[in-house]
Amino acid sequence: MIDAQTLEAPTENPTIRTSRRWSPGACVWCGGTESVEEYRNEPRCATCRHHESVIEEARRFMGMYGLRPIGGTLQSDDDEEYEHRLGARDSRRVLNEIRLEHQPDPELVRKALRPRAAAVVAEGKPAAKRPSTASSATGSSRTASASAKTAAPVKTGTVDxxxxxxxxxxxxxxxxxxxxxxxxxxxxxxxxxxxxxxxxxxxxxxxxxxxxxxxxxxxxxxxx
Missing domain, CATH: 1.10.287 (Helix Hairpins)
Structure with a gap:
């Protein structure tokens, strides 16, 4: 799903969005068509994926060290924390600026993803192999000979x-x-x-x- 906190983040200057409509194969967030790939079960472009990753990395950093969640002020204990907060804020602002005015119907998005998912499954499906009678017989004989052998005793030594x-x-x-x-x-x-x-x-x-x-x-x- 689209990052819910992205929607909640305030913007310093409200942006008048250009009226764009989503089309199958485009990014569900901004309508872009550059390097669209599935991200959190939704088609997202390279720009959106980058900014979402920046926000997710900042959230993971704050959680790792038990710090105040991202959002609000940029007050930080050190430079590393500040950079994460600043990057997350900037990425949220960009996402809010490029967001489509009208989000697409989730059902239409799912329908658009089905052909792509089917193609991926078809490409990754291994070809069925017909069992060979000769190889089966050879395997059986090897199994029988292996079971006939006596297991070698395990040697135990004293502590060195x-x-x-x-x-x-x-x-x-x-x-x-x-x-x-x-x-x-x-x-x-x-x-x-x-x-x-x-x-x-x-x-x-x-x-x-x-x-x-x-x-x-x-x-x-x-x-x-």
Whole structure:
């Protein structure tokens, strides 16, 4: 469906739209015919898809960091948030300016999409293959011979203490690198820095848990 918030966004200067009518194969929003493709179950042109994507990306960014939804003022905590809000506002304004004065009947739009959908299905449908008697017989003989074979026993070995120590040393090096990166972003502010710190802290916690598991395995092997 067309972005509902696009309709709700206020425009600074109301635009007098040129009277245009939708025709099958054209964009349902603006009536354009440039690179029309299906977008959210509707035919949309390249321009509309671009601006809708900008708005969707801004909405996803705000949701990811728990920020105020887009719309309203451009007040932001950092430059990245501001750029998303500004881009979404500009895209909404463009969409409102190019919108058809009279939206097409949804039933007519669905009818126009049916031939295109049928063509896509026909192109993607694989050709039916006739089973070969010879290949079936060969497959049956292979299955029989495979089932006749005895499964090889699974070998189980003892815990290698040297291998545990090697892995532990590698993890300690990784832990040192993570701590160094954490020190670099410790004093940085902004959403990107906070997200980076959170990711590094998760990596550090994973490494520490793995080291604890290796130490437990080493002690268990040493006691045997």
């Amino acid at each position: 203490i040297d291998e545990i120590q090697t892995r532990a040393l590698a993890l300690l090096d990784q832990l040192t690198a993570i701590d160094a990166q954490l020190s670099l972003v410790a004093d940085q502010s902004g959403l990107a820095a906070r997200a980076r710190r959170s990711d590094l802290e998760k990596q550090k916690a994973t490494v520490l848990r793995t080291l604890a598991a290796l130490e437990k395995a080493r002690l268990s092997a040493a006691s045997k």
